[in-house]
Amino acid sequence: MGLTSGYHLHLAGAEVTFLVRPQRAENLARPQVLYSYDDASLKRFSGYRVLSDVGNADDRAYDYVIVTLDGASSRSAEGTALLNDLGDAIRDTAAVVIIGGIGLDLRLHCLDALDIGEERVISGWLGLLAHQVASTDLPVHPPTDPHVLAQADMAYRTLSAGGFMVEDRFPGVAARFKALYDGCGVSRCDVVDHDHFPAQVAGLFPVFQACHLMGWPPAARLTDHEETWRLAVDAVREVVSVHGDSRTEAVSGENLTRMLVTFEKESLPLDWNGFNAFHHGAKVARQDLKLLRDYVAAGERQGKRMPSLRQLVAAATAFHR
Numbered sequence: 001m002g003l004t005s006g007y008h009l010h011l012a013g014a015e016v017t018f019l020v021r022p023q024r025a026e027n028l029a030r031p032q033v034l035y036s037y038d039d040a041s042l043k044r045f046s047g048y049r050v051l052s053d054v055g056n057a058d059d060r061a062y063d064y065v066i067v068t069l070d071g072a073s074s075r076s077a078e079g080t081a082l083l084n085d086l087g088d089a090i091r092d093t094a095a096v097v098i099i100g101g102i103g104l105d106l107r108l109h110c111l112d113a114l115d116i117g118e119e120r121v122i123s124g125w126l127g128l129l130a131h132q133v134a135s136t137d138l139p140v141h142p143p144t145d146p147h148v149l150a151q152a153d154m155a156y157r158t159l160s161a162g163g164f165m166v167e168d169r170f171p172g173v174a175a176r177f178k179a180l181y182d183g184c185g186v187s188r189c190d191v192v193d194h195d196h197f198p199a200q201v202a203g204l205f206p207v208f209q210a211c212h213l214m215g216w217p218p219a220a221r222l223t224d225h226e227e228t229w230r231l232a233v234d235a236v237r238e239v240v241s242v243h244g245d246s247r248t249e250a251v252s253g254e255n256l257t258r259m260l261v262t263f264e265k266e267s268l269p270l271d272w273n274g275f276n277a278f279h280h281g282a283k284v285a286r287q288d289l290k291l292l293r294d295y296v297a298a299g300e301r302q303g304k305r306m307p308s309l310r311q312l313v314a315a316a317t318a319f320h321r
Contacts, residue, residue, distance in 0.1 A: 002066070
């Protein structure tokens with residue numbers, strides 16, 4: 001999230017600073033090379049600043065701080081301490097913090113840890129697909145040249161939603177960030193409904209785990225795995241119901257399949273199933289399952305039984321062992 005977002009904000013004229021672990025700082029000491037599946041070209045990204053100690057972050061005023069920790073990391077002792085220190089560094093400024101992780105009530109946790117004004121903390125999400133090149137082996141589709149791709153540190157594909165998304169909880173805050181991001185000229189920021197979008201995002205996670213159980217078939221073949229697909233659809237309904245029972249009305253196997261078919265087509269030449277098999281099937285599988293367990297617990301606190309989600313989580317947990 002950090003590298004691609006930083007690149008687009010740099011193109012928009014922003015001064016970009018990365019706060020990373022010391023070992024990551026060494027990697028960022030040289031210009032980064034990004035591969036765009038959008039136009040099959042390499043992009044060189046330099047001119048940014050790198051910090052490895054949050055204690056050095058208070059030497060200037062920032063307009064925006066994008067927290068790229070995932071939900072589990074943000075809630076860990078180390079992540080919470082980092083958020084505490086970050087809040088101390090920016091408390092007396094006007095900086096807006098964009099929480100980029102996904103997690104149930106994650107914004108509230110980060111707001112508490114940062115201890116800054118509520119209107120200065122919003123949620124945001126990456127609207128494109130991005131992966132490290134050296135550690136990822138995905139199917140290659142034309143016009144991607146694997147030899148050109150191999151020269152990059154990071155590769156990305158922009159979908160129709162744009163490169164970045166922020167919630168509309170505070171419309172003026174969202175509009176100002178959108179105006180900045182859109183200034184890059186090659187990507188755009190979408191402003192999404194803060195009531196509905198979290199449910200839409202969370203609803204994908206049961207699908208990812210079910211697809212992993214099924215071996216990542218094309219979306220058009222999901223119904224070949226009738227029992228697992230039915231379980232996934234029911235689990236999506238249960239996740240969405242945590243955000244309001246009325247929202248389950250639009251959930252159906254047909255709608256989910258149609259959405260996934262669209263994603264597969266939009267993602268090309270990046271392979272949608274290959275990317276998600278690497279990302280949700282391996283790299284962040286543990287975090288995904290933690291998120292789904294949180295939804296089981298949240299539903300049960302609301303008096304819901306959550307049987308399908310519980311069964312799917314158990315099956316996926318056993319499969320990942």
